[in-house]
Amino acid sequence: MRTEDGLTICVPSSVVREAEDDREATRKLGYVARAAAVFRADRLVVFPDREGERRRGGEYVRTVLGYAATPPGLRKDLWGERGELRYAGVLPPLRVPWRTGSTPSGEESKTQGLVTEVGPEGRVRVNSPLREHPISLLVPSGMEVEPGERVTIRASSREPVRARITGKP
Structure with a gap:
């Protein structure tokens, strides 16, 4: 949705429900992050979709997308080591303004x-x-x-x- 504040993309918390494992879920979220970067989204909002959530919920989606949106030089300081980020290496590089x-x-x-x-x-x-x-x-x-x-x-x-x-x- 585009407003005077910029482009906001809404993502359901169940976006990775069909992923077989965490690696595939992280890869799918990487596609979402890359699309948001291509279309120069100002915000990504994760909305709850409890019916579709399985093992991975909204917090998992928020963590991986937040990590993807963080400048590489700040990731270690800001995120540390978390289980949700075990497969962060499969995330694509983003070319967003902070870079x-x-x-x-x-x-x-x-x-x-x-x-x-x-x-x-x-x-x-x-x-x-x-x-x-x-x-x-x-x-x-x-x-x-x-x-x-x-x-x-x-x-x-x-x-x-x-x-x-x-x-x-």
Whole structure:
């Protein structure tokens, strides 16, 4: 459904009910994630379909789709090791906006980061694909963040890093 806020795709929690095993279920969810990326969906909503659910329910679907939508550099920090993600290696790569790099024309690029530490004076440490180690960024006024939250970052330069937090994904 397309609204003024963007494209939202609704997925039933029973989408993987016909999958024979977790590997096939993860593969099917990878197809859903890839289609959402191709059509530039802004949101994927998993709605309950209890009649169709079998062994894998809505939480399994949300976990695998959430993992697929997470930038590769943040997956380990954000998701850790979970049984539902045992076959995450079969998920296709997604080409979504958070993976854009710095452009040759000097335009800003957008990425996501994971807040690891909230410090004094409105500063936070953020893990992001921009650097191997966390970077210190200023939180915009009026925005509250906590450790473990994802934030959207706009970078104007990678070396040296010049970036700012612009919001939450």
